[in-house]
Amino acid sequence: MASALRYSSKLRMATRVPAARALSTTARLRAAEKPFFPNEPTAPSVSTAIPGPKNKAAAAELDEVFDVRSLNMLTDYSQSVGNYIADLDGNKLLDVYAQIASIPVGYNNPNLLEATKSPEMTNALINRPALGNFPSADWSHILKTGILRAAPKGLNQVFTAMAGSDANETAYKAAFMYYRQLQRGGPEVEFTEEELQSTMNNQGPGSPQLSILSFKSAFHGRLFGSLSTTRSKPIHKLDIPAFDWPQATFPQLKYPLEDHVQENALEEQRCLQEVERLIKEFHNPVAAVMVEPIQSEGGDNHASPAFFRGLREITKRNNVLFIVDEVQTGVGATGKFWAHDHWNLETPPDMVTFSKKAQTAGYYFGNPALRPNKPYRQFNTWMGDPARALIFRAIIDEVERLGLVEHTRVTGDYLFAGLERLAQKYPEHFQNLRGKGQGTFIAWDTPKRDEVLAKAKTIGINIGGSGAQAVRLRPMLVFQKHHADILLESLEKLVKLV
Template identity: 45%
Template sequence: MRSLRISKLFVLRRYGTRVDEGWQAALRTAAVPGPVGVAQKEAYAQISPHMAATMRIFFDIEASLGNYIADVDGNVYLDAFSQISSATLGYNHPAVLAACESSDMKNFMANRPAMGYFPHSKFPQQLEQTLMRCAPTGMDGVTTMMCGSCSNENAFKAVFKAWMNRERGTDEVSDAECDAANFNKGEGNKLSIMSFKGAFHGRTFGCASCTNTRGRIKVDIPLLDFPIVDHPQLLYPLEDHAAENAAEESRCLEQVRHVIRERAQKGKPVAGMIIEPIQAEGGDRTATDSFYRQLRNICLEENVYFIVDEVQTGAGVSGKWWAHEHWGLETPPDVVTFAKKMQAAGFYFQKSLNNNWGPTIFNTFVGDPARLVILDAVLNVNEEENLTPKAAAVGDYVKDEILALSQKYSEIQNVRGRGTLVAWDHPSMAARDKVVGDAMQNGLLLGGCGNQSIRLRPSLTFDESHADEFLHLFEKTLNH
């Protein structure tokens, strides 16, 4: 195996070929994490117990490349989780490293602008070159933020402002309304965002109020009166359960309409609805494309703003740049939020949501132009190497092979996915957790989700040879 340290040859080579050619998973310690990692975690826990409680390995950045992540003990893992679905081109991709050497990157890092007041001189052009270059169909503008949670949180605020402006027929508010708002009083308090059981939209107060995955992250926190409705629970394989699944989706759609109308009658209107194309943390659950089209139509009929949370599904991994493009909507969403593999974070919106009176949508940095330098490099590589359609092909290959494994190993259930967003179930949470832990001991990083599911979240450069190694390591884990 090649040296773990990245040589100039790797950085300079043309990246039309596989960046991590010749690499494979290899463990150097009897168990992982190894002794160095264990010692560092003990020290880490003394400084930051909140973060130490969730860590898996200490990531050796310099020693990682492509789809392989190294830890501080010299172990190398095939990474099918990609930094919780945020490493777009894998590790130390030469195009990204070159972008980091650019004068723009150095200027933005050394002189970070407070974007709300002092956007840098080229910021409008930078937005056009990056975020608007890959904008979802129908979006008129974009606002940058720092992470997925604050993207969703500020999208909610944009929806609330738009809803109130529409209802009162003006964007003017009185001094009395402002005074009342200072003491958490006012008409806006009646509004809500609808979400779905199994959803995950973040951990800030508004987002946590829309999240329905793990009670542990919400318990003891005073949250908002936001309605959470049923998400379709589809049966697999889909082709064998078409009638049952259609009935389940119809039931959920009727519940959505009923709750919207019921809350309107009670004077607690639903201003917006948020949904993920695939419920990632909730177990990689999804519905048929028809379900989302009908959901969009309900929002139009009931005057509810429609928000699509693409934080974990955007940036090509579904086989389209935006996963909701698979739905074939006649009317685009009102808002699309993004983060993770987009490198930058924020939300796209239609012009009806462009009011920022207050300013309501504001913080010191309002995003980071340095991240857009990296996104520009990602978009270039994606176009040059045709990575998005490749993700569709690789994902289909992986899904087919896991389906084949499910015939041999009965513990693999409900195989599903779109592009490389592939997932399957195990009989229980304990069984799932054991597979994830054992896979790590075999040099494979996987991500658990929901009550008993495993999800794949590899980078866009994850190709068929990586898929073959994944399948080998996964089956080795099942035979453990």
């Protein structure tokens, strides 16, 4: 089933591409693909200041009860369609941020709409189960036709969760339990009286001082365990107690990658050595290494498949688990369903976490020993939300039906080529362009980044940043070449505006 999903993807729209005609380049490219959303606007439209008067008034009202200082815009979802997001003042922006990389198949996708009308969905919404105790009779079916249909190769089990942070933290918990089980000598070895008593006091040996190794600039969430592995920005971490866990340097590569092969390989070697040294020497023993395929919040930092294969080898060699955080990279945006599919690993990661475009969350695993040795060790009341699991299933259907993974690979290549042209023309504004061959998961550095992001809205583009100076593209999987053309034109305009 999973392999069907991975390999049946083909660009169905490609069969409808007409021969090139005597049109302007832009018009020709726009004509080259049939829109996935026939009712989408053909271009952004902005008719007020942003935020406009209605947005301002509504924001003031919301501010009475809810913190709005991170507000981008109050959104009129009823008027948003496909790749276009509408605000309260009637402005319609091409959205290449997509709810922080979490909308996969377009606003008001008609097939998702259809999925909301099923009796299964109604049941999931009004009879919310405690999935560990009282799963619905069809939970196995929902998993097998949904979340697990998209499971990474080699991982056929899932623990379901609510969002990225708890997906990551439950994976960490599984790692700690597994590590201690190895130390004890197996699943059948009972806890000692000392362990049982000390853990009630938050002390070792029952609550051991073990650690998760993550990387500088990583982002893995904002709850206490996940935040202890997050190293993106001080504002995410300040004033919150953290575990004394190690961080290794994530490779700081030079772009374009193909021009710096040798020195980048050396940099990655250096980082791998640091990882292995920390695993061997850090004072709080390392139970798992946690890594993003592309550091997404931390500035769109890439590393090569060889680096990740190296991590897999080091973790194997040291009996440490290897967890891949695909919360932001997963579900097609890099031109593979899972970004780690780019690595050609010999053995799969021990766990892969997901959220965002999946619209639900959790971690995949394959090794049955990652089920804790007793029930109720990995448990909570809801353990996810079947309503959101049903939405993910509908998303997978849509991805498969339209061949959106392959589509995103092809569109990403097209978009990247356009950005390379811009970078040649305006090198100062498009520095360190990165994400080649990674679908639409593309970024670059630019001076006055925050001003760029704000100005982009005024010309109809909703776009986000990552790290301190990167513009990050996170369009949906239904982003097409004619959207890429509009985006490229707008980015060129922005060069002159900022």
